[in-house]
Amino acid sequence: MQFKSQAVAKPYFIAALGLFIGQIILGLLAGFEYINGTALFPYLHFNMARMSHTNLLVVWLLMSFMGAAYFVVPDEAQTELYSPKLALATFWIFLIAGALTILGYLTMSYSHLAAATYNALWPTMGRGYLEQPLPTKIGIVLVMLAFLFNLTMTIIRGRKTTIGVLLVASMWGVALLYLPAFYFPVDTVKDSYSWWWIVHGWVEGDWELVPASLVGYIMLKTTGVDREVVDKWIYIIGAMAFMSGFLGIGHHYYYIGAPAYWLWIGSIFSALEPVPFLLLIVFAFTTIRNRRRDHPNKAALLWVQGETIMAFLGAGVLGFIITLAPVQYYAHGTNLTAAHGHLAFFGAYVMISLATISYAMPILRGREANSIAAQRWEMTGFWVMCVSMLVIASALAAAGLVTIFLQRYTANPLPFMEVQQKEAVFFWIREIAGLGFFTGLLIYLRSFFVKGGYNYAAYAQQAMSTR
């Protein structure tokens, strides 16, 4: 760890993993409510569990992105972080605001929460991913501003590399794209239209720069590839992401009331959206194949390779399946969208966060890489989580298909609830896979508590004996 202030990333990573556990527990509860609607009902309405599940996801991903930025930017800019104290203060404000919001979701009905937090003053509550009360929304904006101020001052003072600049730029994008949350028109079509600036703008536009630059950074540090090559790849991946993404937002506008030309423009441009994920795979695998050095942190490399593959499967393939207008006419608002959501979020953003944590944590704890035993735990956790998530996505996709063929693409459509009853088996599979995912997560977390650093002598001796 070249710079002391990089240590600021440690609390962010730890809090991120903690919130990740909370997210999965609430996901399991929400998944259980699909199976048995009455058991938890008096205590936990489904919308409370879902709200908490999605908001915890966003909060912990933002936590890990901030941690990654605090770790990467000082190293890239070759200078100390502008103000580590401000970073820690922001950390606690963000953590407390997030925790209070989740508590508010779980302990009271949404309308009470709205009344208690002066939503009538400036109505912003009620939209997916943006259920936070007004004070929390303002808190998030302030936290982001402080975070951006800190990062920007650091990179201004230091060396401006492509990875550093793009990471800071994407963080600016995250903050600016959150502002439409305060625009909540009465006209539902305008409301949805602008809502997608945030959701699509984040996950299919701005956030795609984060895996691009973080994969580039980890490749740079672990495989010793020269910076020039990495920079070109990142720019091209970013260019493809934005060129397909800006008009690709049209695939959200098909059936919410926007004009009909979006069916064509949305389909054509979003069909190109998997391209950046494909380029990310090619970049990661070619760089690792002709690497110049063998980095001891095998787990981090596995995470990065896994991330590119799963991101392509989830965001690219599953996304493409439901993106063309004629297909989405039947798949819009079914569990197929949820399947894409789960696999894409996990593949593209959860895994890049875990990859960065897996790379940075040993360094933050003073060693190049964890011991072989610890890495073996970590890799086991990786595989269990990946397989579980693939099963979850498949189960949800199957449920979505049942909805399509019984409720939509059929001569005599059945009512919604009847069709959902027929999909009970898939919701069971999804719940069991969810428990599998939770086990994988616990295995992954176990790896942090395995003692001992990387023992070069032992590894070399072991390598010699086997070769």
Added chain:
Amino acid sequence: MQTIFTKAMARNVFLGGAGFFLIAYLALSYDTWQQIPKRDHANLITPAVAEGKYLVDTNDCMGCHTINGEGAYYAPELDVSYKTYGPAFIRAWMMSQPTGAPGRRQMPNFHFTQDQLTDVIAYLQWVGNINTNGWPPNKQG
């Protein structure tokens, strides 16, 4: 001649391409923004509809239901509710919740007054008339 591939040009392609398509998107958005009021009869947004929307939002109906396909997939699509079931059924249904049928998905009772129920139903009626390019495929939503 050796292939030239400079980082500077890659950056220009990134910035140029992004800016270019952003402008294209803004132009299309401007056209869309002009047409939305016609497509969803914005003139029919009465205070009752607005109040209905406020109630729908602050009770997180989109946390279980979907409107125009957006929201959660736990409960039926509301876009077709007015046409498929009609105001009287909706009113009675919402007042009689939760059903308590064992194992079935439950909807909480929001304890709306009769006026609030009228507003919510007015909002559902208005939502049902949005020109969503012929979606959903049938009245089941």
Added chain:
Amino acid sequence: MINIQRHEIRTATFVWLLLLAFTLATYLIATYVPFGPAIVGIVLGVTFFKGRLVICHFMGVRYCRPVWRVIMMAYLLVVGSVITLAYLAAPVINH
């Protein structure tokens, strides 16, 4: 070096005039000749050739590694053939 330059320029000028001639030809065909399958074929053939001229001579792909030329020609062929099929099928299907 100079005479090579002059030759290059002459080729470019010739290609330019050829392209203008083809454009005029397609315009005249489209305006005065009643449309039939043969005409669609001819017009698209001419367009393919115009595309080839622009790619090889103007874009200079003619002197590059063959893989690029193959890619560009494949592009023209795929797009051209789909358009040809669609335009030939249209009157048939709709009668």
Added chain:
Amino acid sequence: MLSSEDMPRQVKSRHAALPGDFAIWIFIFAELAMFGVFFMVFAITRTLDYRVFEASQRTLDRSLGAIDTAVLITGSYAVVRAVYAIRRGVARACTRWLAVAIGLGGTFLFLKMYEFHQDALQGITLSTNTFYMFYLSLMFLHFMHVLMAMIILGVVAWKAHAGYYSAIDHAGVETAASFWHMVDLIWIILFILVYVLH
């Protein structure tokens, strides 16, 4: 015509790299793919929606389309001459030819704006019918590409004028030229698709 076979072999090697910076070629291939998909979808939708397309296509002014094509092709010729000029190291000639190309580009944009204005007068918008939706989207996207190509040519022309480029180092000019030719190639197909064939 002197074919290039009897050209001195060593001058025209068959294995040169793509002219200009490879990054622009990634952008060119992406744009070609996008427009290619647009053209194919246009042709297929026309087959399914024949009546509307037929009727609307007749309203277009084909002669204006032909003039646009001629203008763009001449623009491409000017750009080719500019590249040859800079290869000889004559920056002044290169700048002049680039200026000619930009002028022709401006003419094209002016003609296009005239056409858009005519459409607006007749109340034709993106939502009039499927044909006009495709027609206006394609024309608008291509218009933006011509505008962008002109900006790139402008920057390169100014740098050539300022003496940045020489016979040895002129990748920028070739990059701008490649992008412009791509825009011209797209229009050639677009002209046939929209104006000529019906």
